[in-house]
Amino acid sequence: MTDTVERAARPTTSERYSGPPLAGGPGGPAELRRLIDIVLTSLVDGAAARGGPLPAGDPSELKREVLSSLGEVLPEEGAGPDVLGPLARMFAWGASDLADPAWSAHLLCPPLALSVAADVAATALNADLASWDQTPAGIVLEGEVIAALAELVGFDPATAAGVVTSGGTESNFMGLLLARDAVRPRHPGAADAPGPGGGRPRIFASRVAHVSVRRNAALLGLGTSAVVPVDVDENYRMDPRALHAAMERAAAAGDAPLLVVATAGTTDFGSIDPLREIVPIARAWGASVHVDAAYGGGVLFSDRLSGLLDHIEAVDSVSLDLHKFGWQPVGAGVFLARRAETFDPLAVRAAYLNPEDDEEAGYTSNLGRSLLTTRRGDVFKIAVTLRALGRSGLGALVDTCCERARYAADRVRAEPRLELVAEPTLSTVVFRYRPAQDDPVSSDRINAGLRRRLLRGGTAVIGRTDLTGEAGGIRLKFTTLNPRTTEADVRGLIASVIAAGVAEEEARCANATDNRSN
Structure with a gap:
C-alpha cells in the first residue's frame, strides 16, 4: 500500500472545455502542431519577402506596413485563428534575421534550432x-x-x-x-x-x-x-x-x-x-x-x-x-x-x-x-543545449565567431577607406569609415549616415558606438555571433560598408553644391 491518492476520474466528453484550443491537455499538442506548421510556413514567406537582414524602407514605411497587416488590435468580435498566418508573415518580414551574415550589430545571437524547439516545449507547458x-x-x-x-x-x-x-x-x-x-x-x-x-x-x-x-x-x-x-x-x-x-x-x-x-x-x-x-x-x-x-x-x-x-x-x-x-x-x-x-x-x-x-x-x-x-522555464532549453553540444561543441562555435572577427579586423586594416580602432579580443570589431574630408564633424556625419543608409536599403545591420560623446567619436561595429558567417560574407559586408560610405559622401557633396547654388 502507498500513500498516493487515486487520480480523479477524467471528465466525460460533454463536460470537456469547448472554447479555443489550449496548448496542453487532450488534443492540445495536435492543435499546436497544426498552428506551428502555419507559423513555420509564414516565417519562410516573410523571410522571402524581406529578402535580406532587415526590411528595406524608412521607419514610417515600416510602420504603415505593420499597421496595415494588423488592423484593429482589439475588435469587439475577434477575427479567429486565421489571423496567425498573415501576422506571422508580417512579423517575420518586419524583423531582423539574426542568422543573415549581413546582420552584425548587437550582442544577440541567432539561436540554435534545437534550443528554439526546446523553448517551444517549455512555452507550451507554460x-x-x-x-x-x-x-x-x-x-x-x-x-x-x-x-x-x-x-x-x-x-x-x-x-x-x-x-x-x-x-x-x-x-x-x-x-x-x-x-x-x-x-x-x-x-x-x-x-x-x-x-x-x-x-x-x-x-x-x-x-x-x-x-x-x-x-x-x-x-x-x-x-x-x-x-x-x-x-x-x-x-x-x-x-x-x-x-x-x-x-x-x-x-x-x-x-x-x-x-x-x-x-x-x-x-x-x-x-x-x-x-x-x-x-x-x-x-x-x-x-x-x-x-x-x-x-x-x-x-x-x-x-x-x-x-x-x-x-x-x-x-x-x-x-x-x-x-x-x-x-x-x-x-x-x-x-x-x-x-x-x-x-x-x-x-x-x-x-x-x-x-x-x-x-x-x-x-x-x-x-x-x-x-x-x-x-x-528557460532552464529547459539551456539544459537541452548543454547536453546536446557539450562544452567542446559550444567551444567550437565560440572559436569560429572569434576567428571571423580577427579576419574582419585584418580586412578592415587592409582597406584605405577604413580605420581599425582596436584589435578584437572576442568577436567585436570597432572601426570607422574615413571620408575624403576627414575632420571630426564630417567623419561623424558620414559614419552615422552610412549606417542608416544600409538600414534603409535593408542591405546590412551594423552597430554603432561613440568613443567620446563629442565630435569625432562615432565608430561602427561588427559583432559576430553567427558561426555560419564565412570569410566571403565578411568581405561582402565590408564592401557594403565602403559602398555606403562613398554614396553618403557623394550625396552630402551634392546637397552642399545645391545649397550653394541656391
Whole structure:
C-alpha cells in the first residue's frame, strides 16, 4: 500500500472545455502542431519577402506596413485563428534575421534550432519555476544546470549557488543588490576604513562597463553617482592602478568601497578586465567583486580562449548570458555566487509557494534566490543545449565567431577607406569609415549616415558606438555571433560598408553644391 491518492476520474466528453484550443491537455499538442506548421510556413514567406537582414524602407514605411497587416488590435468580435498566418508573415518580414551574415550589430545571437524547439516545449507547458508543484522537473534541472555552470566558472558546486535570470541586466542587478546587503567586515588595520554604515557606498566599474551598472545603482537607491568610473588602458581594460587610486580616494573622502564590477567582454570592444590584478585590490579595501561576463563568459567553453578569464574563480559573483555565446533564444541569463549564503538577503517565505514543511520534505524551489516570482522555464532549453553540444561543441562555435572577427579586423586594416580602432579580443570589431574630408564633424556625419543608409536599403545591420560623446567619436561595429558567417560574407559586408560610405559622401557633396547654388 502507498500513500498516493487515486487520480480523479477524467471528465466525460460533454463536460470537456469547448472554447479555443489550449496548448496542453487532450488534443492540445495536435492543435499546436497544426498552428506551428502555419507559423513555420509564414516565417519562410516573410523571410522571402524581406529578402535580406532587415526590411528595406524608412521607419514610417515600416510602420504603415505593420499597421496595415494588423488592423484593429482589439475588435469587439475577434477575427479567429486565421489571423496567425498573415501576422506571422508580417512579423517575420518586419524583423531582423539574426542568422543573415549581413546582420552584425548587437550582442544577440541567432539561436540554435534545437534550443528554439526546446523553448517551444517549455512555452507550451507554460513552465513556471516559482515553486516545485508548478514545474517539478524544471526545479531539478535548474539545480543541475547551475551546478554545471558554477563548475565551469571554477566555483565549488557544493558551496556555490545560482539562479537562471532573464539576462545580463537582471544578473548584474543581483550582483549589486547582494553586495549592498551583505554584512561586511571592516577593512583590517584602518580605523576609518569602510564597513557597514562607514560612509556612502561606492561601486567601481571601468568607464566602458555596461550601462546596466549605473542604471541598477539608481534603481537600488544608491544613485548613479555611486558608480565611480575607472580609467582603462589602451586595450579598453580596467587599469588596476587607476582602480587602486579611485578606491583610495573614496576611502579618504569617508566613502565605503562596496563593490568592484569587472567586465569580461565589454559591449563595444569585448575587452576583458584583468581579474588577477583587480581581485587583490578590491579585497584590500573590503570590497566584493562581481564579474559581468554576460558576453565573455562564453569563452569558458573554449580550450583555446578560456585563459582570458584567468582568476574568475576567485570573485564573489558572476553574470552569464547564454543568448550571446550560447545560442539561446532570449532570455537565458544566469547569476552565480561563489558562496550560497550570498543569497541570504533574498530569503523569503510564502505559504502558497514554499512553505517550510514542504521544503523540508523535498518540495524545494529557488524563490529565495530570484528577484522574480513567476519565472519562465528557460532552464529547459539551456539544459537541452548543454547536453546536446557539450562544452567542446559550444567551444567550437565560440572559436569560429572569434576567428571571423580577427579576419574582419585584418580586412578592415587592409582597406584605405577604413580605420581599425582596436584589435578584437572576442568577436567585436570597432572601426570607422574615413571620408575624403576627414575632420571630426564630417567623419561623424558620414559614419552615422552610412549606417542608416544600409538600414534603409535593408542591405546590412551594423552597430554603432561613440568613443567620446563629442565630435569625432562615432565608430561602427561588427559583432559576430553567427558561426555560419564565412570569410566571403565578411568581405561582402565590408564592401557594403565602403559602398555606403562613398554614396553618403557623394550625396552630402551634392546637397552642399545645391545649397550653394541656391
